[in-house]
Amino acid sequence: MLINCAAYQDGKKLADISVADISNYVGRPDCFVWVALRDATEAELATMQQEFGLHELAIEDARHGHQRPKVEEYGDTLFAVVHTIEFGATDELRVGEVNIFVGRNFILSVRNRSTQHLLGVRERAEHEPHLLRHGAGYVFYALMDAVVDRYFPIIDALEGELESIEGQIFVRGSARANIEHLYELKRRIMTVRHAVTPLMESASKLWSGRVPGVCEGSREYFRDVYDHLVRINGTLDSLRDTIGTAIQVNLSMVTIEESETTKQLAAWAGIFAVATAFAGIWGMNFEHMPELKWRFGYPMALGTIVVACTLLYRRFKRLGWV
CATH class of the missing domain: 3.30.460.20 (CorA soluble domain-like)
Incomplete structure (x- = not known):
């Protein structure tokens, strides 16, 4: 049209x-x-x-x-x-x-x-x-110049999105969503990069060396466009590196969260193991067990289990495992 x-x-x-x-x-x-x-x-x-x-x-x-x-x-x-x-x-x-x-x-x-x-x-x-x-x-x-200038608001929006994701990296339970957002952002950055990098290479031919005759009178203006493209390309490289770092940090946070979960499971398993050991010993029903005929043997056994489990819980609590 x-x-x-x-x-x-x-x-x-x-x-x-x-x-x-x-x-x-x-x-x-x-x-x-x-x-x-x-x-x-x-x-x-x-x-x-x-x-x-x-x-x-x-x-x-x-x-x-x-x-x-x-x-x-x-x-x-x-x-x-x-x-x-x-x-x-x-x-x-x-x-x-x-x-x-x-x-x-x-x-x-x-x-x-x-x-x-x-x-x-x-x-x-x-x-x-x-x-x-x-x-x-x-x-x-x-x-x-008009087309290249319209890249800058896109870059600003991508930078703002990356800053928002970075603020969520240390929020517990957001690891999967963060990685999805980071990879989506990386894909957008590559889309912009595919538009900028080849154009930067082509724009350099319009102001340096042998310049086409139709562009000879505007050589310095094309150099300005080239400078803008260099700035944008540098920002894209910086964003890509930051995204790589953010992904590594996010994966480290996932490992830390998994380690903490493992420690919690191990602590509770240790507590129940002690209770199980006591119950197993007193459940053998040998005839000559010292507490078997004692009137207060059952309450003493329960009390011993509770005390042992409580001591272990306090110990694990102090270590930050539970």
């Missing part, structure tokens, strides 16, 4: 144009066309391929989707894939995709499987004509 199609010259918007009029503007020397599509159909992609002379392989990637984040050169045209990440209705992370085609006099963005619109990027660029003069390369930076 077509979202926007407009022509720009010298940092200013000339007009909103129809797809049929694109060819009238892309040929002008200081003019570029900015087209935005959402969940584009094959017919729309075919039309854009014809209007901008896009490479068949790039169009095929955009048509099939589910591509790894990347930046590829096809002659004078760049093709970039950037992943969008957002929370779904059940707090699951949903991964979308923005395919961006950049040429000297055009830029085409195709947003798929994402509810996050990019209209704010166009408004921001139009309010900064001194930057928009850089042409399609600057718009490419603005789109990448």
Whole structure:
């Protein structure tokens, strides 16, 4: 579906144009066309391929989707894939995709499987004509920067979730739930990492070394995007290490809880073993047992068992076993 199609010259918007009029503007020397599509159909992609002379392989990637984040050169045209990440209705992370085609006099963005619109990027660029003069390369930076900036709230939410789980680690009886939450959090972090790490590698090619011609005038801006990605990647590494430590601590707490349970069972088993031993001795019914014919033998036997068990209980209580 077509979202926007407009022509720009010298940092200013000339007009909103129809797809049929694109060819009238892309040929002008200081003019570029900015087209935005959402969940584009094959017919729309075919039309854009014809209007901008896009490479068949790039169009095929955009048509099939589910591509790894990347930046590829096809002659004078760049093709970039950037992943969008957002929370779904059940707090699951949903991964979308923005395919961006950049040429000297055009830029085409195709947003798929994402509810996050990019209209704010166009408004921001139009309010900064001194930057928009850089042409399609600057718009490419603005789109990448907008997507990358939306990673930060996701990272903050993951950090907050990890802190909440850490606060429950030393709560007795929560070990299983903690481990489940930690592994779920680790899976989310890997989802974000799969979007960030490849894009970081690709973004480095847009500001260092041989930079594609369309990005030459915006080299320092792409370095800013790269710096943001490095920060995010470092935070993800830190979160992953913290999760590993939290899992180890949680497993240690499970071992400690099991050890305490074992000690409690052993203590009560020892107490009942003493009572059983006394009962077994006095239950032999030998004829010449000293207490067998004694009037107070039964109360004495019960009292001895109670005293012995009480002494053992107090001893185990002092040791913290019961």
